[in-house]
Amino acid sequence: xxxxxxxxxxxxxxxxxxxxxxxxxxxxxxxxxxxxxxxxxxxxxxxxxxxxxxxxxxxxxxxxxxxxxxxxxxxxxxxxxxxxxxxxxxxxxxxxxxxxxxxxxxxxxxxxxxxxxxxxxxxxxxxxxxxxxxxxxxxxxxxxxxxxxxxxxxxxxxxxxxxxxxxxxxxxxxxxxxxxxxxxxxxxxxxxxxxxxxxxxxxxxxxxxxxxxxxxxxxxxxxxxxxxxxxxxxxxxxxxxxxxxxxxxxxxxxxxxxxxxxxxxxxxxxxxxxxxxxxxxxxxxxxxxxxxxxxxxxxxxxxxxxxxxxxxxxxxxxxxxxxxxxxxxxxxxxxxxxxxxxxxxxxxxxxxxxxxxxxxxxxxxxxxxxxxxxxxxxxxxxxxxxxxxxxxxxxxxxxxxxxxx
Amino acid sequence: xxxxxxxxxxxxxxxxxxxxxxxxxxxxxxxxxxxxxxxxxxxxxxxxxxxxxxxxxxxxxxxxxxxxxxxxxxxxxxxxxxxxxxxxxxxxxxxxxxxxxxxxxxxxxxxxxxxxxxxxxxxxxxxxxxxxxxxxxxxxxxxxxxxxxxxxxxxxxxxxxxxxxxxxxxxxxxxxxxxxxxxxxxxxxxxxxxxxxxxxxxxxxxxxxxxxxxxxxxxxxxxxxxxxxxxxxxxxxxxxxxxxxxxxxxxxxxxxxxxxxxxxxxxxxxxxxxxxxxxxxxxxxxxxx
Numbered sequence: 001x002x003x004x005x006x007x008x009x010x011x012x013x014x015x016x017x018x019x020x021x022x023x024x025x026x027x028x029x030x031x032x033x034x035x036x037x038x039x040x041x042x043x044x045x046x047x048x049x050x051x052x053x054x055x056x057x058x059x060x061x062x063x064x065x066x067x068x069x070x071x072x073x074x075x076x077x078x079x080x081x082x083x084x085x086x087x088x089x090x091x092x093x094x095x096x097x098x099x100x101x102x103x104x105x106x107x108x109x110x111x112x113x114x115x116x117x118x119x120x121x122x123x124x125x126x127x128x129x130x131x132x133x134x135x136x137x138x139x140x141x142x143x144x145x146x147x148x149x150x151x152x153x154x155x156x157x158x159x160x161x162x163x164x165x166x167x168x169x170x171x172x173x174x175x176x177x178x179x180x181x182x183x184x185x186x187x188x189x190x191x192x193x194x195x196x197x198x199x200x201x202x203x204x205x206x207x208x209x210x211x212x213x214x215x216x217x218x219x220x221x222x223x224x225x226x227x228x229x230x231x232x233x234x235x236x237x238x239x240x241x242x243x244x245x246x247x248x249x250x251x252x253x254x255x256x257x258x259x260x261x262x263x264x265x266x267x268x269x270x271x272x273x274x275x276x277x278x279x280x281x282x283x284x285x286x287x288x289x290x291x292x293x294x295x296x297x298x299x300x301x302x303x304x305x306x307x308x309x310x311x312x313x314x315x316x317x318x319x320x321x322x323x324x325x326x327x328x329x330x331x332x333x334x335x336x337x338x339x340x341x342x343x344x345x346x347x348x349x350x351x352x353x354x355x356x357x358x359x360x361x362x363x364x365x366x367x368x369x370x371x372x373x374x375x376x377x378x379x380x381x382x383x384x385x386x387x388x389x390x391x392x393x394x395x396x397x398x399x400x401x402x403x404x405x
Numbered sequence: 406x407x408x409x410x411x412x413x414x415x416x417x418x419x420x421x422x423x424x425x426x427x428x429x430x431x432x433x434x435x436x437x438x439x440x441x442x443x444x445x446x447x448x449x450x451x452x453x454x455x456x457x458x459x460x461x462x463x464x465x466x467x468x469x470x471x472x473x474x475x476x477x478x479x480x481x482x483x484x485x486x487x488x489x490x491x492x493x494x495x496x497x498x499x500x501x502x503x504x505x506x507x508x509x510x511x512x513x514x515x516x517x518x519x520x521x522x523x524x525x526x527x528x529x530x531x532x533x534x535x536x537x538x539x540x541x542x543x544x545x546x547x548x549x550x551x552x553x554x555x556x557x558x559x560x561x562x563x564x565x566x567x568x569x570x571x572x573x574x575x576x577x578x579x580x581x582x583x584x585x586x587x588x589x590x591x592x593x594x595x596x597x598x599x600x601x602x603x604x605x606x607x608x609x610x611x612x613x614x615x616x617x618x619x620x621x622x623x624x625x626x627x628x629x630x631x632x633x634x635x636x637x638x639x640x641x642x643x644x645x646x647x648x649x650x651x652x653x654x655x656x657x658x659x660x661x662x663x664x665x666x667x668x669x670x671x672x673x674x675x676x677x678x679x680x681x682x683x684x685x686x687x688x689x690x691x692x693x694x
Contacts (some may be wrong), residue, residue, distance in 0.1 A: 038523065039518070039621075040523070041621075043524065043621070044524065044525070047523075049523075066537050176668035205667055206666070206667065207667045208667075211626075211667075212617075212618045212627075213421060213618065215414070215417045216414050216417070216659050216662035216663050216667055216670065217667045219410055219414050219417075220410070220662075220663060220667065222409045223406075223407060236619065239619070241490075243533075243534055247534050247535070247545050248536070248543060249536065249543065268442060271529075271619075275534070303508075311407065347682075399632030
């Protein structure tokens with residue numbers, strides 16, 4: 001260190017000693033505990049979400065000038081572990097929690113966050129009860145199961161209209177977990193109201209989300225001779241199920257998810273290759289043309305040079321937005337005090353967003369309303385928006401061609 | 406319910422059950438002779454599944470051909486593990502043996518996590534999604550091959566224990582440990598050979614299983630538990646019992662899934678376990694203690 005550097009450092013030190021409050025404010029960071037299932041049967045999706053979290057500090061620093069420190073935790077696809085990870089992150093000084101992709105885990109984390117009075121922003125989880133408990137510290141920027149189903153079924157109607165098809169029967173298969181049951185309840189409630197939909201469900205088959213073998217389930221579904229498969233799945237089971245469909249030579253008009261993960265994930269394409277084609281997912285999606293998407297995509301490609309945002313858009317997009325919500329509130333609140341931060345989150349109004357739908361504004365229950373869905377079909381080995389027509393990147397293909405050709 | 410549907414499901418259950426049976430056979434053989442319960446059994450099978458994926462990725466070696474090098478490597482691994490690590494615990498209390506093998510299991514799971522990460526790995530062979538059509542029956546080709554490998558390995562093992570001198574010596578150790586020592590058998594070596602043979606079964610089962618399911622490190626404890634259920638149902642220490650237990654579990658899960666509720670099918674294997682424990686605690690083909 002030369003004489004000039006020494007003088008500069010001494011001056012800075014003296015200034016810091018004179019105005020301790022300013023230094024403290026400048027040094028302050030928002031510590032965000034990110035809880036995701038980065039291993040276990042939800043591991044692929046958890047890692048996909050993590051990509052959105054990893055790019056958040058850099059992008060948010062550029063956008064808002066706010067410093068974010070991520071505290072990452074893997075809950076290993078286990079609800080009890082999610083609870084203990086949340087406890088630990090709070091003990092270690094997290095100012096806010098974000099996660100957890102899974103409804104069961106998110107419900108557990110919400111309980112911990114509420115008890116400890118730490119704001120928790122759900123990135124992806126659809127079980128309605130998460131924001132129906134009167135919690136003051138729990139917020140969700142994702143559709144509830146009811147919204148997913150309503151939007152998903154409406155898009156199915158639009159798909160049939162667009163392809164001029166009239167399937168009469170569907171067999172409904174779903175994962176038997178918190179999310180699967182919530183969506184099932186949604187379907188049971190909404191489907192009778194959608195009289196314009198031409199099909200009826202001839203059988204409902206639930207299965208273990210961690211099942212290794214779906215031979216029996218697919219045999220049972222095939223025996224119904226339903227026109228198409230209505231599927232609420234996760235990733236690993238979606239892959240196993242599709243493989244089993246090919247093995248059993250079951251080729252219905254199509255496989256349509258009214259709103260679940262799995263079939264648009266990168267691993268689905270990697271594992272199944274050409275057999276991943278034509279699967280349809282009606283899900284909350286990102287807007288590829290949004291200004292924020294372009295910024296996020298640039299950061300994503302920089303961090304993951306060999307990957308494409310399209311395979312992670314939903315997971316990374318909603319995870320990024322959850323951290324953005326926390327950062328935006330922190331910027332306005334100028335404090336990490338949990339109550340002040342929660343009050344600021346309640347006042348959120350983010351119009352420049354990445355995902356489809358209206359601005360991010362929380363209702364009194366802590367739920368964002370008006371999040372949009374898209375009908376996404378696997379075409380040419382990438383998920384493409386086929387409906388609504390205004391955002392479509394390709395035309396829908398239904399019925400799907402026979403997979404052997 | 407259509408008869409062809411039931412037949413298809415039963416056949417799939419039998420074929421899967423045979424692979425489960427081979428996995429459990431290793432556990433049963435080790436316990437039957439060495440009297441040590443291998444609590445790292447499922448984890449060892451997961452290692453074999455990873456070995457098959459590595460051989461496939463590096464050399465494009467079909468998992469059924471990978472059985473040969475994997476089985477040889479696992480035989481050596483099992484032999485060394487028994488001789489160097491497990492053997493000193495044979496005369497110690499059961500809780501010490503339990504802790505030792507649980508520790509090995511945890512090391513294996515975490516080692517796999519460190520090497521391969523949490524991502525699922527698989528092999529994609531040409532025939533993976535093929536089926537064989539026999540009348541109205543549609544038999545999953547890789548499952549049929551896996552069951553074939555399981556049956557051949559089990560038959561070879563039965564023949565080894567029945568007709569070879571070493572096999573007879575191992576059976577002598579199992580029947581009368583003191584007698585075996587008195588007549589001058591090298592019991593320590595025979596125990597290590599048995600552990601090696603049990604590990605060999607695990608390797609074959611792992612290579613066969615990897616064409617049916619994707620492998621992740623946490624799969625190990627699931628298979629350890631499954632192997633326990635099978636050998637307790639079939640009879641701990643009985644080789645035929647292990648195969649029978651595997652088939653029974655495979656078929657009962659399949660039928661329960663078909664007739665009752667697919668998401669509750671694993672409940673029925675545990676139901677079967679409780680029934681066996683209540684009414685035939687030594688297992689279906691086990692000998693009363």
